[in-house]
Amino acid sequence: MSDVPLAIGIDFGGTSVKIGVLYRSNIIDEAPRIDTQEFEEATPLIERIHQTIEELRSKHPKISAIGVGMPGFVDFPTGLVHRLTNVKGWVNIHLKRQLGGLCALPVTVENDANCMAYAEWKRGAGRGINHLVALTLGTGVGGAIIIDGRMVRGSNYAAGELGQTSIDYRGPAGAYGNRGSLEDYIGNHQIAEMAVKAYAAAGKEIALADCEPSDLAKAATKDDKVAIAVWDEIAEKLASALMNCCWLLNPEAIIIGGGVANAGALLFDPLNKYLRNQLSGPFKDDLQILPARFGNEAGIIGAATLALEEAGYNIDD
Amino acid sequence: MSDVPLAIGIDFGGTSVKIGVLYRSNIIDEAPRIDTQEFEEATPLIERIHQTIEELRSKHPKISAIGVGMPGFVDFPTGLVHRLTNVKGWVNIHLKRQLGGLCALPVTVENDANCMAYAEWKRGAGRGINHLVALTLGTGVGGAIIIDGRMVRGSNYAAGELGQTSIDYRGPAGAYGNRGSLEDYIGNHQIAEMAVKAYAAAGKEIALADCEPSDLAKAATKDDKVAIAVWDEIAEKLASALMNCCWLLNPEAIIIGGGVANAGALLFDPLNKYLRNQLSGPFKDDLQILPARFGNEAGIIGAATLALEEAGYNIDD
Numbered sequence: 001m002s003d004v005p006l007a008i009g010i011d012f013g014g015t016s017v018k019i020g021v022l023y024r025s026n027i028i029d030e031a032p033r034i035d036t037q038e039f040e041e042a043t044p045l046i047e048r049i050h051q052t053i054e055e056l057r058s059k060h061p062k063i064s065a066i067g068v069g070m071p072g073f074v075d076f077p078t079g080l081v082h083r084l085t086n087v088k089g090w091v092n093i094h095l096k097r098q099l100g101g102l103c104a105l106p107v108t109v110e111n112d113a114n115c116m117a118y119a120e121w122k123r124g125a126g127r128g129i130n131h132l133v134a135l136t137l138g139t140g141v142g143g144a145i146i147i148d149g150r151m152v153r154g155s156n157y158a159a160g161e162l163g164q165t166s167i168d169y170r171g172p173a174g175a176y177g178n179r180g181s182l183e184d185y186i187g188n189h190q191i192a193e194m195a196v197k198a199y200a201a202a203g204k205e206i207a208l209a210d211c212e213p214s215d216l217a218k219a220a221t222k223d224d225k226v227a228i229a230v231w232d233e234i235a236e237k238l239a240s241a242l243m244n245c246c247w248l249l250n251p252e253a254i255i256i257g258g259g260v261a262n263a264g265a266l267l268f269d270p271l272n273k274y275l276r277n278q279l280s281g282p283f284k285d286d287l288q289i290l291p292a293r294f295g296n297e298a299g300i301i302g303a304a305t306l307a308l309e310e311a312g313y314n315i316d317d
Numbered sequence: 318m319s320d321v322p323l324a325i326g327i328d329f330g331g332t333s334v335k336i337g338v339l340y341r342s343n344i345i346d347e348a349p350r351i352d353t354q355e356f357e358e359a360t361p362l363i364e365r366i367h368q369t370i371e372e373l374r375s376k377h378p379k380i381s382a383i384g385v386g387m388p389g390f391v392d393f394p395t396g397l398v399h400r401l402t403n404v405k406g407w408v409n410i411h412l413k414r415q416l417g418g419l420c421a422l423p424v425t426v427e428n429d430a431n432c433m434a435y436a437e438w439k440r441g442a443g444r445g446i447n448h449l450v451a452l453t454l455g456t457g458v459g460g461a462i463i464i465d466g467r468m469v470r471g472s473n474y475a476a477g478e479l480g481q482t483s484i485d486y487r488g489p490a491g492a493y494g495n496r497g498s499l500e501d502y503i504g505n506h507q508i509a510e511m512a513v514k515a516y517a518a519a520g521k522e523i524a525l526a527d528c529e530p531s532d533l534a535k536a537a538t539k540d541d542k543v544a545i546a547v548w549d550e551i552a553e554k555l556a557s558a559l560m561n562c563c564w565l566l567n568p569e570a571i572i573i574g575g576g577v578a579n580a581g582a583l584l585f586d587p588l589n590k591y592l593r594n595q596l597s598g599p600f601k602d603d604l605q606i607l608p609a610r611f612g613n614e615a616g617i618i619g620a621a622t623l624a625l626e627e628a629g630y631n632i633d634d
Contacts, residue, residue: 033579055611073599131472145565147469154464154567155448156597161564166595167486169557176594178560243495244561247478248462277481278495282390282399282475302628 005064008053009304011112017045019052020297022304023058025123027254027297031056043098052101063101065066066107067307069115069299076157076280079109096257105310109258112162112299114151116292117144119302120255122315124293130249133242135162137260143185147249162200166285169239182241186234188213188259191220202226217263231266238267239274246275247282257292264291322381322630323368326621329353329387332401334362337614338377339621341517342440342622346609348373358406360415363416367419375561383625384425385412386432393474396426423628429616430477431468433609436619437572439632441610448568449611450481450559454577458500466565479581499558503551505576507531512547519543521617548583556575556591561601563592574609581608603612 004023009050011018016036020030031052057063072084079096100107108120116135120126126134132146143162145152152159163183164176171180184190194209199206204226219227242254261267268289276284294301308315321341328335332354337347356362374380390402395414396413406450417424427435434451437443443451449463460479462469469476480500481493483601488497501507511527516523521543536544559571578584611618625632 072445089378103487147464147471148467150465151567152602155569155603156599157566159565161600164564164597165561166557167483169484169554176595176597178564179557228457237486240483240496244482247481247495248468248476248562248565250473250476252472278493280481280493282473283478286472 004062005308006060007065007067007304007308008056008063009115009300009302009307010066010068010147011115011299011303012048012068013112013299014071014179017049018300019056020300020304021056021063021302025301027300029056029060029195030300036087039088040091042095044088046093046095046098047086047102050099051293053103062104063306064313065304065307065311066099066103066105067100067115067303067305068109069112069232069303069311070109071096071112073158074109074111076110076153079107081109090261102218106307108303108307108310110201110303110306111144111157111160113142114144114153115302115306116142116257116294116298117146117302118151118306119256119294119298120257120292121146122309124298125255125290126253129253130254131249132253132259133162133245133249133251134255135242136258136292137186137238137256138258139188141187143257145245145249145251147251155258162241162245163240165244167237172279182237185237189217191230191234191260194233195227198230198233200228211261211291213260217266220263232270234260235267235270236274239271239278240273242271243278246279246287250283252286254290255290255291255292257294257298318588321379322625323377323379324382324384324625325380325620326617326624327366327383327384327385327434328440328616328618328620330429331388331401332437334366335617336366336373337421337617337621338373338380338420339618342618346373346377346519347617350360351402356495359410359412363410363412363415364405364419367416368489370420374535380422380425380482381630382425382624383416383420383623384427384432384498384620384622384627385416386429386620388429388477391426391428392429393470398426423624425620425624425627427620427623428461428474428477430459431461431470432619432623433459433574433611433615434463434470434477434619436615437574437613438463439622440618441615442572442607443570443620446570448566449570449572450479450499450557450562450568451573451574453609454503454555454573455575456505458504459575462562462566462568464568469617471546472487475529479558479562482558482561483552494516502554503525503577508533508577509550511550514545514552515543515547528575530580537583545583548580549587551577552584552587553591556588556595558612559592560595561594563604567600569603570605572607572609574611578608583617591602 082239090238141163168180174181193212334351337344401407458480483497485497491498512528
């Protein structure tokens, strides 16, 4: 282990900041979470993050880089965070410059969905794959794209928003006016609403709170026909958005993580069917649809791995 | 002109093969078209193309590379043409190897939509733009994607099929089982059918043959309300597919060519409206929607330009 560089990965969420130390593919230490809601402004929170980092560095002197995954839109080269909707005071924050100045280590700041995809690509289900679409299914639907062995960030570093793509040009208008966006059909809450309606149509009253993806997965494994039909409908809708990615990008693999993906074959079997039935040979013959390897730890692993690579380290060491 | 390399561009279509000589951005010579339907097999047609090339080379000794744009699926690195649906005998044809052997010049073989996009990117409306989506609206809808200054070909060199992406997950099944594909709504023929129906609903009987895009453009400029509404509907559908490209890829520009794009503001004005109304800031603030510079000559220009670059020449010389 002596020559392998360590890195700090920071998973900055709407409610808490998780900070861990990565050695190869493993988080070997993790600091107590920081509650974002205790802070009214960005600078005190950044100083608190710095303090936590220094505590970790005192225990792990080989830490060589810091990566941060942010729940919002980031200017990747400069590390400017444009705006966080869930955390007070985060408007135009130069996080890379501020945190780098405090820690005197290379800092990389990236969108959280890209960090999760980076973890899967470099350390997880996507290792060795050069053309990849990754998505996380949870409250929202996040995505990231790797093409020709490079993360696709786009002209304003905003690319990969699979959850905002449309599956119905005349569907309801979403958060940005975008009609029929995938997230508005298969976000956790929308799935619960879909299930409540499906149960009602089958003459069964059930509470929204009892229609979490995990509830629906349990029901479906017990041969509950309504739950099985709900998973089929989720798969049909998701397949449409993923088919668009396939026709556009011809990826080798699609990696799916997040809570909804824990349903396993209940989701993946109909998804494979709907997707492959809508693609021609070169788009599907070699296509793999894979569950993500990492769960909640993907953010830390991806941010830390990205930071090492950006700082010029060979992560395979 | 003495040091500028010339290249031959070949626009291989379903009915004819066009062969031209490119100097910078101009086709300075063009051979008589070859009728593909005169040939029962690939080899005699390739020999005829070779003969035409030698005639052009005798007039233009500085020809340094040959590029071919094919109306079908091509394995880009090897130049293997998998299959042409409209030309007899073209199944697994090693065009790059065969034509290269005959001509003793570097040969590049690429999909025709990618060649058209290459022309716009290197010589046309997309010069200097590193993140680009290009599409051609005609009988079909062809597309190509440039990201980070590189053509996106995907894992099997099949990427860019914008016309096959879906705008309605429960739309009618298309050629590959794909439901609600853009091409099935706004291909020339589908536009004509849409117009016939719209006129019928307005109490006016009109023949399919009188609903070409050029007819509908003429009518709309004369303030024909039905034709104007048809252009609005084309724009709405096209915007949905392009919005998906924007959310996924965050391009700087979208370049639109082909017969349907000749409608100009009739298409581009509502398209801009529908597209921008469905995107958030970083996706639209710097986004340009541009008409293509080249028309029918894009195939030759793109194929020849690509061939020069692949052969290591600086095309800006």
